[in-house]
Amino acid sequence: MAQTIPLVHALDDARLSPAAEAAPAGALAVDGGARYHHPHYLLAEQVDDRCVRFLFREFTGRESEPSTPLEMYCDPAVTSEQCTRIAQQYTAARVLWSKRRLRVQAAPLLATARLRWTAWQLAHEHMQSLFAAFSTVADTQWRAHLMRLLDAHRVARQMAGDWDDIAEQLAAVVAEQHAAVDDWSDEVDLTVVAAEHGIDTTGWLIEPVGVYRDTPYYRHDTPLVARLVKEIDEQRARLADVAHLAKDHDTGRQLLTDHG
Template sequence: MTTISLTDLDKAFEQGKPHHHPHLLKVTKNECNRLSFEFREFTGAEGRPERPEASWDGTLPRPVGDLLTAEYAAAYALWNDAAYVRTLKSVVTDQTGASAQWTAYTTARAALDDVYASLNTTPDTHWRATLSRLIIAQDAALEAATVWDRTARLIARVHCDYCDSSLGWRQAYERAGIDATDWLVRDIEDYDGTGYRARRVQETITDQRRHLKTIASLAGH
């Protein structure tokens, strides 16, 4: 952008008027020769800002083309951030009870761990009853994990689709007004197949049952 001098900026701006983005309010240039663009706030519902053909096909003077190129790059960055937040908010809103789903999963998982740990101190006379409770806890944890994974997969897809945004996940949640402090959402690839949390729970269940079979075998049952 150094091809546009401070004195030529107004002229380039005027020449580019038919092609400026509708949200553009003004453009300035500081003493370091860096352009700064001010836009009307993007909501993310607007169409993707696309650089006009005139900015690169040679029909405009080079300084005007350079100005438009920088302008649309700045416009896209702001629009992309806004679209990211808007989409994230829409997905979480549509998935009513996302926080409740996460809480249900963590509660069910903790209950599973507690019941399994209690086997170490369960008298033989109560062993079968505790095993029954364990099976119920295993099923509940797996179901809760599966429900959460469905929502988490949708959230992860949004993060993936807007990976070129300047916003990190935490910033996007904050701008969307979403309290995701405790949520553990993984990259979209981790939700292939049965889902990340469901796989972890199933692995735990498999390990638990393998251990119980070993105990039964050594005990002669």
């Protein structure tokens, strides 16, 4: 299957977008720079005085990133206008390639993410229900119930960490696609790709990839883990207050210790 993409002439103001039209009816003549064309390139059509539509064989997303051959600029057989046209061709090819590559890379990650988000939700809901149940737990069962909550905290933190791991991988492939294109209108939205696979991403916490990475001078919790740690700290502080008021100082001290 062939893929088409229109490209406005001016390289400093290129605007790329998927083309819905079929293959162009009339192609531009093959020029002296033909040997520098991208391997997937088929032909180009002059749409109007500003826009050229390029036609390519379908990308798999597994090819190398289309990169303008710099040697053509030193080739006396290639005119300046031809160089400009070929550079535009590679820009268009890079857009199509990046979109396909994102879809190929994201598919298995999204399948894993759906499972991990469900696991996180179940662990988090269990943790919340155990905390809420303290208001009805008998005094004789309070410490046993506290142990169950602490176990739920550990499980929820593990699930949050697992989620942040897959979320970082998704954020990375999205960042790579966005970096490959010159115009925001060619950036692919991950929710669109997920919907193509029947996956609802409502509620998913995925931050820009840089948020997940430590700096040489600063280490920090990843986004969902950080949100969970704040909630756990609030639960522990609340229970410590209750223990203190009930004169159960040993339990209060335990709750306020670092939970790692």
